[in-house]
Amino acid sequence: EVQLVESGGGLVQPGGSLRLSCAASGFTFSSYAMSWVRQTPGKGLEWVSAISGSGGSTYYADSVKGRFTISRDNSKNTLYLQMNSLRAEDTAVYYCAKEPPGEWLFRGDFDYWGQGTLVTVSS
């Protein structure tokens, strides 16, 4: 059974940093691209960042480029999101999401999602 379990969310002040983790199990982690997707009441669902199965390719939304870094440790079956220079508008529930099998590095849709971790940026 595929499981994705996020952790690391919490309350942080503007300008602060946080690292999210997503522990994966039930599938061959290194074979699948992964993404972080966030959700706010006001803006709905927003794709944040993606990383290929090997970790060699990464993409970011413009809203987080230069501030967030996605990475993965395939030996630990874990996905990460390092978030720096946090802003109030980064407040959201952050989901990690797995891509279905595909013939390219990225497919771009998501067949499994974690339960989400809440990040609140406020003073």
Place this chain on the structure above:
Amino acid sequence: EIVLTQSPATLSLSPGERATLSCRASQSISSYLAWYQQKPGQAPRLLIYDASNRAAAIPARFSGSGSGTDFTLTISSLEPEDFAVYYCQQRSNWPWTFGQGTKVEIK
């Protein structure tokens, strides 16, 4: 960035009725569209991928159609567990984007 516009924002229907949800893209995305269902307090669940393919374990009452810029999700006969929010998402161009959602509520 490709903008996805979903309509209506809210659909009020009774169990057993047919639901038709629309998603329109700001430019052609071929068939690179997915539909997700989300219930309160839960993560989204993949229903349809590549516009018309049901994901694993998704009941046959869910169907998707369309290509280019206009897409439809149809629920042929609403079950009580189908009342939820539905999102479309495109994977044609970076950044991948979602629609704002359609809430299907009990009338």
